[in-house]
Amino acid sequence: MKVRSDDCPACGTRMRERRGRLELPVNGEKIAVPDASHLRCPKCGERILRFDEARHLRESALEIYRRRHALLTADEIRSMRERLGLSQASLARLLRLGGNTISRWESGRNVQSGAMDVLLRLIRDMPGSLDYLRGIMA
Ligand SMILES: [Zn+2]
Known part of the structure; x- marks a missing residue:
């Protein structure tokens, strides 16, 4: 059986493109990114981020953290x-x-x-x- 890159690694169901809230820790603090694109399994709920999505999620979380604490740029x-x-x-x-x-x-x-x-x-x-x-x- 050929496994496609967008098949769920947990249950094999075809995953769907989603945008939604994902959390990422920054300096030990949980940061919620409200509109992060990712793949989600409609059957078991597994979430997967592709390389660019993971990078974008991290950049967004850092920016939210920076604004929240009014940090130097x-x-x-x-x-x-x-x-x-x-x-x-x-x-x-x-x-x-x-x-x-x-x-x-x-x-x-x-x-x-x-x-x-x-x-x-x-x-x-x-x-x-x-x-x-x-x-x-x-
Ligand atoms: Zn699944």
Whole structure:
């Protein structure tokens, strides 16, 4: 039996195109995307996202999270970092983050948490905060 890509992997029924609410975790928070296109099995309810749909769902969830917490944008993070003369790696070290974290924020592949956003704003707006962070570096 040939399995088509749009057959349900659970029960084999032909799946249907749907748009509807899907949830995705962002920084540990459940984000609901109201109008996400996906395939849904009419028999068992299984949901499948194709590659582009999964990417679009993730981008939408990140944008909803960013707006909900009024976060700095990717461009704002990059410009504040460059203005302070920091590399992505050195900013990551100061904030005790993984080496690629800043790069993921600046490219829009991920977003900072609300707490990290507050720290970024402090570094950007409070003179002396960068020196303070350097002073407490391990
Ligand atoms: Zn099914």
